[in-house]
Amino acid sequence: MADLLIELLSEEIPARMQAKAAADLKQRVTDGLVEAGLTYASAGAFHTPRRLTLSVEGLLATAPAQREERKGPRVDAPEKAVEGFLRSTGLSRDDLQIRDDKKGQVYMAIIETPGRAADGIVAEVLEKVVRNFPWPKSMRWGAGDLRWVRPLQSILCILSDESGHRVVELNIDGTRAGDVTRGHRFMSPGEFSVANFDDYAAKLKRAHVILSAKDRADHIWADATNQAFASGLEVVEDPGLLAEVAGLVEWPVVLMGEIGADFLHLPPEVLQTSMREHQKFFSVKDPKSGQIVRFVTVANRTTADEGATILAGNQKVLSARLSDARFFWDNDLRIAKSDLGQWVSALETVTFHNKLGTVADRMARVSALAREIAPLVGADPDQAALAANLAKADLQSQMVGEFPELQGLMGRYYIAEAGHPADVAAVAQEHYAPLGPSDQVPTAPLSVAVALADKLDILAGFWAIDEKPTGSKDPFALRRAALGVIRLILHNKLDLDLLALVRRALVPFATKLENTAFELLSFIHERMKVNLRDSGFRHDVIDAILGLDKGNNNLTFILSRAHALSEMLKTDDGENLLQGFKRANNILAQAEAKDGVEYSYGADVKFAETDAEKELFAALDRAETVIAPAMQAEDFATAMSAMAALRAPIDGFFNAVQVNAESQIIRRNRLNLLSRIRTICLGVADLNRIEG
Structure with a gap:
């Protein structure tokens, strides 16, 4: 075993490039060594303004001989296919073997690579890495062809073991590898040799260089x-x-x-x-x-x-x-x-998007939408409209022109200095939020109203002009805007009809309102799914809640239902109820398919023949009296609990009763009874979507 130490010393490397460059050096060198048969115990990369360093410990001193069998084309394949195979293997036709295969005879290449000392492999790998290094920007200097981020001054490359160290022979465009490096440019500029990584790090520190x-x-x-x-x-x-x-x-x-x-x-x-x-x-x-x-x-x-x-x-x-x-x-x-208004007026000259008008046009839409959202979140409509109208005025200020990252924050200062209330001024800063999954969410009613209006206008506008995210491309950050809408609603526990708000946001764009509204709501639902999964919810629980026809316009309802369903499924009653529901639903579906009718009403307790049937009738009556008002009151935990209580009577029914009785009257009554189970359960969550 040996230890490898590499240092590439150059002129100053931009700070923003150093960490990635060190990681790239480590990955590319170690990958190259392993591909050549040199395994290792551990590796560490380091960077300073002038150097990239790689330390590899426990490296094999010699790569073992390797034998690879590579299957080629059929013997009767076109000549070009055979020639391509020969080029890829580096062999001649006489070197190939012919073997029987399922589809006939094929050529087989046996590629044997003899064992090699680590020195030669390291030299080849390092030269390839240096010559093909993925710098964002690089330069040439002198007469050579080598490109590096800044002129490369020296290469240190040594292998060390118990017997000492040796330099790996390597010369890249006149820069020959050695065991020598230099210290701090001004405080210790002299050269010194090193024997291994520990010696290297210690001597660097004495030479006023902290490697890490x-x-x-x-x-x-x-x-x-x-x-x-x-x-x-x-x-x-x-x-x-x-x-x-x-x-x-x-x-x-x-x-x-x-x-x-x-x-x-x-x-x-x-x-x-x-x-x-x-x-x-x-x-x-x-x-x-x-x-x-x-x-x-x-x-x-x-x-x-x-x-x-x-x-x-x-x-x-x-x-x-x-x-x-x-x-x-x-x-x-x-x-x-x-005259703060001059900045607002100047926004008429700033194009937001060539199909969506100026920034002033956009903020007029946001202002009108915020006015309508305000009463739904406990804000004053006039103040919300005013705050939205002023929210982006600071984009015309000199300070934001110099420091764009201060937009919103400076608006808060300027609006307050203009004499407006503090909550109106705060909107300028807070309406941008949340900008990401961990960003703070506004809670002040005015800020919530304008932030929602701002994000809904962005989504509606780009949906209206058919500029939707595709795959990994989202140039207008519409996924972030949708997540912002979701987090604003959930964090503030807002009881909002999101579909109605989406429709209202689309009105100024004179688009095909209904289809576009449902498409946009579906997009927000997809982001909601991601948000819930990131919060730890099972994917099938999310689907079961979003699969309902009612309540999907209210994101707060969706979250509450998801919590309640998740908690129910953690209990034995919940899991067993799920199995009972699926059994009832399967029997019902098979009967409906066979009979060509829908069993959805008419179950009557007077046709019940067993105590188990009568108990199930009574249990369903009790459940309905609890579930209906609980759902109306948005008390999903109580509704789920009442539904879980059906577990025992459903189990008792299936244990004691044969649904497909000989009497058609009894059979229809029992199937209609199963329909009541299905209706009650599906009114709370689409249990068909729950796995298990």
Whole structure:
């Protein structure tokens, strides 16, 4: 067994590419080794701004000899088919064997590969990987043909075992593999040799390079939070920025600086966004006020003045950036306070979609729809219409023009500064939500009304122009919009007729209303199924609820029924009732098919011959008196419980009674009795769809 160490040292790799590149190196190299017969015990990949590293432990020192039998075409196949088979195997016709097969005689290729030392295999695999590496962008330099993300400076490739280490012979366009690497570009630029991975990692650290990206991130976060805590402050969590910054430095040095007093009045989100996007700075806030008061930057080296010069330069650049943000904020505030309507009017010049009009056209539709939804969710119709009309005004602000990710949030500030109520202002930010399966769901009535109207308008509009999702393609994020509708309704336990809302949303598009409405409702149901499955519901339970004709327009009903049915099926009574229902339904279906009639009424207790029959009649009467009002009251748990209570009398009936009696009167009465079982059960859930 041997251990393999590979390092590809280059100029700086963009931070966003490093993690995937390390994973690609690991997968492609290890896959290539295994395909060549070299198995291994474990492998680990690492990345820094300048290097991709792969460590493979427990690698076979020699690939065993391999023998492969490959079946070819029939002996009487066209010549071109035989030639293609020969090319794929690398053999000549004389090397092929002829064997009998079910369909005649066929050619058989015996491909024998002798055992090979790991060195040659590693060299071949690594060269192939390097030359065909899947960088999103790559470049050529010098006179060679090799492409890499940045100029490749050196290749370290060694195999080590108990006896020592050896360099794998490899030369890629003049870059020869060795056992040498370099430390930090500025603090330890000299070369040094390594003998194995442990030696490599230890020497790198002494040369001011922390190999693990996680270790660099942990160091940055720990040092930043400690410095902030010492000043009574907190670092604003930003996992994405932390990962990015860890990819910008090999030896992180955390420095905390001041934000100029002239900028402290800016909204915290503006300061945070500006510093993150332009400078890759972390924001530091005062936990008492929530205001951003300082920043944290991460240098890539220690300095004699303990970072004072670096901080001074960063603060100077930051002041220039924040001066722009302050100008945008002050100018936007002036417009918002004096004439917010000019931004709303300007939306008439912004095309939403060439078939669906401008953003202003869309928000007029949303405003009208929100007015109608408002009373259904406990909101004021006039306020809902106003909030929808203002919701996207900030798209015309300079701040959102500079930082698009602040849309909605800045609208909340500007609408409030214009003198509107806080709940109207909040709609600008909250009507976009939820944007995904884990995003927070609005609960304020105005926000819920406008968020629903916004998403229903998107769905109705693109359905009307026949721009529906196909396969994995969903360019207008309609699946996300449907999930947003579902989560808004379920999270807020809204009692809404969704089909009626879909029809209303489609009205402005003068489309074939009914067919399109049902198609769109079906699409939302499909997303509902995904949502319920992700929440842990069985697929057959979901189908049993959605298979009902009544109640499918109300998503809250669907969820409540799914919960109740799931709980019932977890009990012995529920499982046994299911078997009794299926037995009754099968007997009934066979009789109806045979007799050509539907047994759906007329069961009379006076024709009951046994106590078991009489008890089933009584049980069905009791169940109906409970189930009907429970369903009316949307008390699905009580309805399911009453249905489960039928288990014993149904079992007793089948144990004591022969349905297909000789007397046709008794037979018809018993079949009509089974029909009552079917009708009662199917009124609660479509048990035909439950498996088992």
